[in-house]
Amino acid sequence: MNIAILSRSQKLYSTSRLIEAGEQRGHTMQVYDTLKCYMDIATMRPGISYKGERITGTNAVIPRIGASITLYGLAVLRQLEMMGVFPLNESVAIGRSRDKLRASQLLARKGIGLPVTAFGAGLDDTADIIKLVGGAPLVIKLLEGTQGRGIVLAETQKAAESVIDAFRELRANFMVQEFIEEAGGADIRCLVVGDKVVAAMKRQAREGEFRSNLHRGGTASLVKLTPEERLTAVRAAKIVGLNVAGVDVLRSNHGPVVLEVNSSPGLKGIEEATGKDIAGVIIEFLEKNAVPNKTKTRGKG
Numbered sequence: 492m493n494i495a496i497l498s499r500s501q502k503l504y505s506t507s508r509l510i511e512a513g514e515q516r517g518h519t520m521q522v523y524d525t526l527k528c529y530m531d532i533a534t535m536r537p538g539i540s541y542k543g544e545r546i547t548g549t550n551a552v553i554p555r556i557g558a559s560i561t562l563y564g565l566a567v568l569r570q571l572e573m574m575g576v577f578p579l580n581e582s583v584a585i586g587r588s589r590d591k592l593r594a595s596q597l598l599a600r601k602g603i604g605l606p607v608t609a610f611g612a613g614l615d616d617t618a619d620i621i622k623l624v625g626g627a628p629l630v631i632k633l634l635e636g637t638q639g640r641g642i643v644l645a646e647t648q649k650a651a652e653s654v655i656d657a658f659r660e661l662r663a664n665f666m667v668q669e670f671i672e673e674a675g676g677a678d679i680r681c682l683v684v685g686d687k688v689v690a691a692m693k694r695q696a697r698e699g700e701f702r703s704n705l706h707r708g709g710t711a712s713l714v715k716l717t718p719e720e721r722l723t724a725v726r727a728a729k730i731v732g733l734n735v736a737g738v739d740v741l742r743s744n745h746g747p748v749v750l751e752v753n754s755s756p757g758l759k760g761i762e763e764a765t766g767k768d769i770a771g772v773i774i775e776f777l778e779k780n781a782v783p784n785k786t787k788t789r790g791k792g
């Protein structure tokens with residue numbers, strides 16, 4: 492197959508592993524820097540060009556679109572879908588996963604466990620919001636934050652009030668969430684491919700920290716999932732519409748709760764923690780599923 496990867500650079504760990512895994516299996520791998528792709532839109536024959544040449548003959552595309560270029564990246568991916576190229580993850584599904592509010596609504600509607608969360612454009616009744624999520628301790632998250640930046644743990648009612656007031660003063664978009672204390676500073680990354688969790692790791696925050704992000708000094712280890720956790724991760728990916736997803740789960744007193752469904756999960760941490768060839772599993776998924784024009788949404792929506 493001819494497999495394209497939309498990625499900023501072929502030197503990134505995940506991208507280079509996907510190239511390696513694809514080539515090992517006899518595929519032709521081509522990396523396109525998403526921002527350098529350009530499209531002709533107003534024609535009956537949608538096309539994409541790159542460095543002066545039209546992209547042709549691509550069977551499947553692996554989108555690895557950074558959060559900061561979601562809008563343009565999804566337009567490029569949609570264009571490829573309209574050309575009949577099979578996407579590892581569809582543009583519509585990636586769009587849902589990038590919109591935390593939309594993803595939470597979809598998951599909640601289907602009964603997936605989520606931390607109690609308050610969202611709002613102008614969260615102006617501080618006391619009521621705090622009550623809504625069950626009081627302090629609680630976490631306050633900036634919507635645009637990644638890698639654990641922009642998350643505050645407010646341990647007391649007073650602290651919660653002042654942080655919420657300060658965020659509001661800054662006109663920031665944020666949400667207020669129940670603090671899952673019993674998770675003990677650990678979360679579980681479940682890597683879903685198709686209808687299976689193919690790898691999972693526990694990330695433990697360092698001493699005195701509640702955020703378990705590896706970028707923040709968290710450590711990864713192997714973990715055995717319960718059947719309920721497996722099912723939750725697979726269902727969460729399916730509800731959002733992703734074939735490949737990194738589903739982050741916290742172990743709460745009321746069962747697994749989903750923190751986030753990530754559409755471009757990094758492969759480094761999970762391959763290192765589990766010793767598994769996840770890039771190979773992803774390529775195998777494409778081998779089995781990449782049928783031309785099989786995009787469910789064909790660029791709609």
Ligand code: ADP
Nearest residue numbers: 606636637638639640668669670671678702703
């Ligand atoms: P980001 O997308 O920036 O990584 P997350 O919402 O995933 O932000 O939070 C980062 C980390 O903080 C999580 O991996 C988890 O360890 C911790 N965390 C986030 N929300 C909660 C919560 N409601 N209760 C307990 N811990 C949390």
